Amino acid sequence: AQKITQTQPGMFVQEKEAVTLDCTYDTSDPSYGLFWYKQPSSGEMIFLIYQGSYDQQNATEGRYSLNFQKARKSANLVISASQLGDSAMYFCAMREGNNAGNMLTFGGGTRLMVKP
Amino acid sequence: GAVVSQHPSWVICKSGTSVKIECRSLDFQATTMFWYRQFPKQSLMLMATSNEGSKATYEQGVEKDKFLINHASLTLSTLTVTSAHPEDSSFYICSARVALAGVPHEQYFGPGTRLTVT
Numbered sequence: 001a002q003k004i005t006q007t008q009p010g011m012f013v014q015e016k017e018a019v020t021l022d023c024t025y026d027t028s029d030p031s032y033g034l035f036w037y038k039q040p041s042s043g044e045m046i047f048l049i050y051q052g053s054y055d056q057q058n059a060t061e062g063r064y065s066l067n068f069q070k071a072r073k074s075a076n077l078v079i080s081a082s083q084l085g086d087s088a089m090y091f092c093a094m095r096e097g098n099n100a101g102n103m104l105t106f107g108g109g110t111r112l113m114v115k116p
Numbered sequence: 117g118a119v120v121s122q123h124p125s126w127v128i129c130k131s132g133t134s135v136k137i138e139c140r141s142l143d144f145q146a147t148t149m150f151w152y153r154q155f156p157k158q159s160l161m162l163m164a165t166s167n168e169g170s171k172a173t174y175e176q177g178v179e180k181d182k183f184l185i186n187h188a189s190l191t192l193s194t195l196t197v198t199s200a201h202p203e204d205s206s207f208y209i210c211s212a213r214v215a216l217a218g219v220p221h222e223q224y225f226g227p228g229t230r231l232t233v234t
Contacts, residue, residue, distance in 0.1 A: 037225075043207055045160075045225035091159060103150065104211075104223060106159045 004107035023092030034075040039089040122226035139210030145190035146212035154207040
């Protein structure tokens, strides 16, 4: 079974509008971390936001927020006030367990295209 | 912030030759480095986990004799693609673990190396 699922292969959003990128995960480990990365066409992986399984509040980082619904095992990324520079691939990832040396498992990604 | 570099950023080689890719943590010591492969329009797939001074742990389906990983120091890990074939053409990305207390996003990624085997 897929551990990380991103059901939207591609998304369009109008500049200055908000957009939600979906991510669902599957784990039996009570301790885990969820990550979102942005990958522009240059290929580098840019860390955006992190949510720990025990965190009580949804994570926020500037225009990025994570809608964490633990019971539904979803960790959607919300980008507010989209900008043209937000056009990129976005990957959701999960690390199971507490060990920082544990591997990340990535979802299939969502390509976001921001329209002017 | 933590910076990870990769060299080369792109390489073209002939089938049957070997290619070495370097991953360096520039301003921190990385006890663990990860190597990923990404085919066009696909996600990142972990190839191996590399710990300084010990043998790398390879993911299922990854040939350890073909993808040689050496993590000789706390700032350098290398991936050597031996006897490369066109199907090895891919984007190879490394990440390094930052051992900083209280920092949950411990993995920082290098910029990637695009390998093309002709």
